[in-house]
Amino acid sequence: MNTPSNPNLEGWSASYQPLLGEILPTFLPAQRWFAGKGAPIEKVEFEQYVSWPEHSEWLLARIGVWFTGRSEAQHYALPLALAWPEDGEEKWRSLRRSALTKVQIQARTGWLYDAFAEERFCQLLVKLMAQNAQIPLGAGWLRFSATPAFAGCPSAISEALPVKQLAADSSNTSIAIGDRLLMKAYRRLQSGMSPELEMGRFLTEAGFRNIAPLAGALEYEDGNGERTALVLLHGFVANQGDAWRYTQDYLKRFLDNCLQQPEMVRKADEIHGLYRIFATTLGRRTGELHRTLAQISGDPAFNPEPITAADLTRWLNRIRDEAIATFERLAQQRESLPESAWPRVDRLLAARGALLASLKQTATLNPGTVKIRYHGDYHLGQVLVAKEDVIIIDLEGEPSRTLEERRDKQSPLRDVVGMVRSFNYAAHAALRPFTADRQALAPRLDDWERQTRAAFLNGYAEATRDNVGLGIDLAQANPLLQAFTLEKVCYELRYELDNRPDWVEIPLSGLCELLPLLDQPFPRINLLSSPSMESAMSILFEPVQFGELRLQNRVVLAPLTRCRADYQRVPNALMAAYYAQRAWMGLLITEATSVEPMGVGYPRTPGIWSEAQVAGWRKITDAVHERGGIIVLQLWHVGRLSDPLYLNGATPVGPSAIAPHELSIALLRPKKTYGVPHALTVPEIAQVVAAFRQGAQNAKRAGFDGVEIHGGNGYLLDQFLQSNANLRTDAYGGSPDNRARFPLEVVDAVVEVWGAGRVGYHLAPRCDFLGMGDANPLETFSYLVSALSQRHLAFIVARERAAPDSISPKLRPLFTGGFIANEGYTQQTAEQAIASGLADAVAFGMLSIPNPDLVEKFKTGITPNAPQPETFYNKHPYLFDLAEPMPAEGFYESDREGYLSFGPLKVSA
Ligand SMILES: Cc1cc2nc3c(=O)[nH]c(=O)nc-3n(C[C@H](O)[C@H](O)[C@H](O)COP(=O)(O)O)c2cc1C
Incomplete structure (x- = not known):
């Protein structure tokens, strides 16, 4: 373990034990970015800490958190800073939310707080990225880097840009630097190449315009040359918020209208015209993202590859294992769910064998598409609405998977399924407040979902049509899409069982929608239209x-x-x-x-x-x-x-x-x-x-x-x-x-x-x-x-x-x-x-x-x-x-x- 080597911090170790013993075990679970919520913390340790070479009041720490009954620890980055009374009342007040504890060092009392709340700390990181600086740290190096996109933000290094931590609603910390840059600080550390850094760099260099361009990064390289991403810097793109919020607002207005002016909304085709344009654009940009990722670039981490029979078997095995585990959990937790959910649960448990058997049949298919790098955690919350267009964000993949899994090439259809499921979630979520009018409004939302899905797929198909490896032949791809949907819905179900049992109805009904498809001889499976949609659609x-x-x-x-x-x-x-x-x-x-x-x-x-x-x-x-x-x-x-x-x-x-x-x-x-x-x-x-x-x-x-x-x-x-x-x-x-x-x-x-x-x-x-x-x-x-x-x-x-x-x-x-x-x-x-x-x-x-x-x-x-x-x-x-x-x-x-x-x-x- 390293020890602090500067005078300002000497003596702070008096606070060290309470910090580990009481303060951090309370502070951490209150942080949105902490991934160990709900699990009892056994101990917290400083695995590494060192003071910043030229800024003695800053301490870079890596902490390990052990949980009762779990052998694996979680590791977090926790840069700390000290504030003294002479820094002024205003500063003290602004830092209060990020403060961990009071510390007594050499007769002075200060506050120890999260350094990402410190303006000068964030500004310095940006500056060091611009300089492609390398700073020795412990047995390794802090490696700062800038991409060509940094050149588009010259004023970013002027140090004068105001720094503002954004509302903490993700597993990382986001900091706006002026209206030019957005800094994303990873909290939970995972060593290995960061998929988000790699994807951001690739797409930025390829000139893909519908992401926030990657401007720079900070990685830690340990003595063995293993890298861990600590901070990413993106160009800031003006936007009207994320597509989940945009959609919820839209649907709320629509449902209110349905109740207040039913005659106005009879012609739902006309009503959803604008949203359909949005969904088509989203589909097109998704297709373009995949096209860009499917380019032969010479980089083996990105070159597209044909999907082999072995890939298919591996994927299907994983889906099967996860489905089995999910059904087991469902059976165990049945009694704790609302009684209204029981009939669905029982239907699903009775049909689990048939669902799993349908996967076996999928294994004989030739999906015809290539496997590529992909978004990996694609849903409406990962898209910003920007004027008439969309910006795709958060390219780090599904956080619950290992870095290696997230960097695996996959069928891009997984992203398609992710977004299609998100439309379903959006419809259900919008309906939740309308308890009294549920029955009347549900068909309206079915209709919205059908139109939205069609528009999205239309846009996607348009953008990928002439790409040999990507263009989806929906009929052929359907069994695979069904398998990915099963995987996705099982994931949703596990998540809801863990976190929001009163939302469990959404994945339950998603799974139930897959059941009637089993009655049809393989592979006449129509994933992309729900049964309700079909019957509404066509003779x-x-x-x-x-x-x-x-x-x-x-x-x-x-x-x-x-x-x-x-x-x-x-x-x-x-x-x-x-x-x-x-x-x-x-x-x-x-x-x-x-x-x-x-x-x-x-x-x-x-x-x-x-x-x-x-x-x-x-x-x-x-x-x-x-x-x-x-x-x-x-x-x-x-x-x-x-x-x-x-x-x-x-x-x-x-x-x-x-x-x-x-x-x-x-x-x-x-x-x-x-x-x-x-x-x-x-x-x-x-x-x-x-x-x-x-x-x-x-x-x-x-x-x-x-x-x-x-x-x-x-x-x-x-x-x-x-x-x-x-x-x-x-x-x-x-x-x-x-x-x-x-x-x-x-x-x-x-x-x-x-x-x-x-x-x-x-x-x-x-x-x-x-x-x-x-x-x-x-x-x-x-x-x-x-x-x-x-x-x-x-x-x-x-x-x-x-x-x-x-x-x-x-x-x-x-x-x-x-x-x-x-x-x-x-x-x-x-x-x-x-x-x-x-x-x-x-x-x-x-x-x-x-x-x-x-x-x-x-x-x-x-x-x-x-x-x-x-x-x-x-x-x-x-x-x-x-x-x-x-x-x-x-x-x-x-x-x-x-x-x-x-x-x-x-x-x-
Ligand atoms: C390229 C081409 C080949 C055709 N070959 C046959 C054929 O082999 N046997 C047949 O009964 N009709 C044949 N037809 C007629 C089509 O079956 C069909 O009657 C005609 O295209 C009108 O239907 P449509 O308007 O849906 O295209 C052919 C039509 C086209 C355009």
Whole structure:
């Protein structure tokens, strides 16, 4: 132990024993920064103390505090200063709050007080930082440093800036130095690199503008070179207070208004406009913070790294352990909680096994994002509102974790979860004073929370969208988000059990909200919208049964040709990744897939006639099933919409020898019009039917959940059905029932293979595709739809944009199975169509291309990305425009563009 070596302090050791024995054990628990509250103090010791070289009245002390029954001590920095009567009454009065005790030194009586209350002490620290000073102290050094941001505060070293300790409401001491700088003095000491110092330095140097820039630091380096941060200095940013307070004020005004002027607040959408702007900005800045932290800087402490399976296991183990410990605590403390909480507690304790089991399943996921340094203790209280913007503060991580844990790279989604939980806390906290009107006001707050969360996520997604490692694919990330939420809510619960038992309802209800999600097959977990929000939101997310197919929601992937298979028309891993990304939609209908080589009309569209194709599709169905999705194969024959170039020189086939007007052949260059097809003979028709049957059998072997027969868009079945392409005079032409004969023969053959409950039919009643037309569409399509209904098909997809002349509303009552509407639908019009009974589900085509997470976007209110038609087909769309041979994997790297480039998800391909 060091002893003071200056005359002013000599003799003070008479006060030393009472200080340790009585004064500090009383003084410490009264300090907000003291982390050992509630634990009985066994003893306090000076571990180190030394007087300041040029200021004999200042003493730097490090104290150790031991607690009864605990082996670990806590260590604190306690710089002390002495004030003498001659310093004046005023000074004595101003220091009283920080005074520890009176001391008697060499016949003089003085006051010993916390040196951070001493203006000159704080000013000197700033000055020494500016000088990058190094001062020997005991066996080590005090190391002062300044960052380039210090240069922005030249007046800070003039010593004249007034010093003011700010209200003590944190685990550190904060001191304003003029209106230029903010000094943060750490009290509890932890040796090792301070995450806040490191993060502050990194972000300041990276030019991230939404933090208070780090201007300087004081660290102690011991004899072994181990550093301990003592003081940080930040640039002061003018602000209107923290976002927690701002939000509470906002919500109080809102709830008062709800009671006083209910008619004014009926339109909550308009009411929360300004707050939504704030939440969007907060989301954007959070995303930008993560982007900055995800930059490859060359500093290994910050470089982003992929999340590995081992990371996932480690995180999930920790979450599981903490959840187990929390549930144990809950069980032990049940009786001491308010009785009103018991039903929830019991429900949770009964469901704990299921909650923990859901974590196991999460371990199989590939989250697709990188791990980076992150905020770590992110909530509304860690954000300052500054004019129209926000300032993110307190980058020290979660104080209850070790420094090493806090410096660990993690999924930045943890911060996202932190803030989302904080909105939930804010809503509950705002409601607490309104005890009498709780019931009436709670839905208002639910609505506010939903809008706020959506706006925040929208902003976050916008800011991270084009960042490969960060952009969140909500659907894919949801199980991980759920795991992080479980972790966070367990932490909250432990905190409330320890500190504020009457707040325990908030985390309890947070945990209960996770429970209904367990009933759904993994991983259809919707973390980011609470059940109450979902039910308020949309009929689109209600499950529905089509024949034997159970759809978890009514958002269907419309079939979309993307031309990414290989030249043998074999599906590849790239396609598996693409469909897996969309597994969260209620039903996936694959791109059109030819049942035989004569049924193709485009480059690189897949087939289902060869064994290689069956094996390729199997990988896709497996990938979708792994994620709990269901997928049907669209069985296809293009008929006359082809060219000998695709058919080994053969002439395309059709019902009659009529060319589809003067149409150019799609995706073929140089341009060429479609030729006159060969009219199929009756035996040839039977062969095509057999090809469909075989295709259906192959689809079964490939693991599909069913098939959809492509009877629309001007392809072979449509050519037979509609009068302008079918001039036959045999049993396959003429009346609607004759024209429908071939399509229905195909249906019967396929139903024989699958059973009607797993077969769907695709039709295009508007008749304006690729040269189609019918003399009486209503009659023709009514006949067909009735015949399909008689056969009890699982569903039909009617592609017809809604317009006054649509015939779909007339077809809908003719069909008893699932009616899926398609073309031009938005979330809103889809909800209307389902709510009004015009459809049971809606298929989304172009919108599904740039939005693999369309369901989550709909749920959370995030604006979907706009389609980019130039990337719909591959970069080599023209069959004879091949610049390079295809790699062995069966796709070009350039195929990813516009295909897998939306969101971060990287299912390995
Ligand atoms: C790039 C692209 C490829 C398509 N491929 C198919 C297909 O293979 N099978 C099919 O039945 N419809 C196909 N369609 C039509 C869509 O399924 C859907 O009917 C159409 O895009 C209208 O719906 P939307 O307005 O939601 O995009 C395709 C559409 C696009 C834009």
